[in-house]
Amino acid sequence: MLELFFRKLEARDSLPREEREVLREIVRGPRQVAAGAEIVRQGSDPGESTLLLAGLAGRSVTLPNGTRQFTSLNIPGDFVDLHSFLLRRMDHGIVALGPCSIAKCSHASLREATSRYPHLTRSLWLDTLVDGAIHRQWVVSMGRRDTLGRLAHLACEHYVRLEAVGLAAAGRFDFPASQAQIGDVLGVSTVHVNRTLQELRASGVVTWERSQVTIHDWNRLAGMAGFDPGYLQLAPTPV
Amino acid sequence: MLELFFRKLEARDSLPREEREVLREIVRGPRQVAAGAEIVRQGSDPGESTLLLAGLAGRSVTLPNGTRQFTSLNIPGDFVDLHSFLLRRMDHGIVALGPCSIAKCSHASLREATSRYPHLTRSLWLDTLVDGAIHRQWVVSMGRRDTLGRLAHLACEHYVRLEAVGLAAAGRFDFPASQAQIGDVLGVSTVHVNRTLQELRASGVVTWERSQVTIHDWNRLAGMAGFDPGYLQLAPTPV
DNA sequence: CGAGGTCTTGAAGACGATCAACAAACGTGG
DNA sequence: CCACGTTTGTTGATCGTCTTCAAGACCTCG
16 A cells, blocks of 8 residues: 555665654545545644545645645655644645545654654655655745746656656656646646646647546656756665 | 744743743854755755844745745744755755854754754644744735735734744834845746836835835735734644 | 936837637446 | 436637836945
């Protein structure tokens, strides 16, 4: 159940058998969640953290005026709200973009584990820091890239993350999000997503049909995006 | 030297004398930095983390095309690159917006401290999580608020953070950033910052002259921004 | 007193929003 | 398996926000 999560952590630093066992013991699941469901409610104080096992989810903020903005996407192997362990109140919701499979882990058990295993604590901390690095890249995208650049950057980031847990290869990956949802990711209207998607397809750099994305020319795509994968921290960085 | 940092942490959870002493022992400084200087270089692997004691600094990303985007601002009492302790390579630079005073703390000493003091570790972890929460709010701003809303949100956020460490009161605070720098914060051109600032002034909600900002009508400003301070986690949340 | 940065203003144009309508795909029940 | 309603994708036209370029005014500090 935790294989993808372990795989991601191990891309950065070895994960001793003992720490792995601790994690296995405190995680409960799996459980299925329907498409569109709110996995964790905005404003709640969940008392447990959720691990995404399968599917695509997003951190969603709904503004007073009704518009929505995703502040990041979660892929299988992500601890979607590990931060709620210390932050308590969710300043955003976690929404399942398609059908998802999840597992849970109580904050009490995390507290116990982090009190006894300093290295595990740092590994989990690092994982939340990478979330922060991803957020920073999104701020850069929203502030200084046009919609085509944002879309290209999103594709690059998503591909690299999926590949790291073995869910993408040969430039192909699944991206089960509607154009309306992509609009809430990029901070633009649905209509504009549609037009930008057409522009991206017309460039010949990618094929993007339904939820199937195929990258034909990685270098050009990364160039359009100004993408540099370093921030994803998928190379060894012992903590 | 660490008073402001302690004050911020204590707004969330008590900080035992022992943990406080540990921090005092491992922090070296202060040191002065000139306006405009890069406190931590983008792409570097610093080997130590920096605490901002006085002044205003920002996390800055420079894109291949030469444009710049700040992904957040740091105020006195902030550990500006605590994340570099685990992240190692800086995916962004830290730039002094005005003259600053800083102190440093080696990663080796942080590793030692986090191995021995689990509660301190969680306090530091929480502090980096709040950084993440701030980043999420910035993504929301960039994606779904117009420039006037972003500016209002920035003012609200900045005021609440400064007030928490005793550097702002009665709606007044110092914001020593040029309009060009504000543009790099909000992701808009300098010209547009100028016009939006005039619009904000004309609304009568704030006075904003040079670096002196005075908020006359908090409720209207917060309304324009859609500001909800919960994400700053300045209420007690024991870790 | 002069020089460089910062602020301000105007005009033209690009990018993206909004509104409206229709087409295509999907899921559900008959 | 088809009929139907719903969601998703596509297109056109118009409008508003923000960018860019250019120039002039204002500071501030040597």
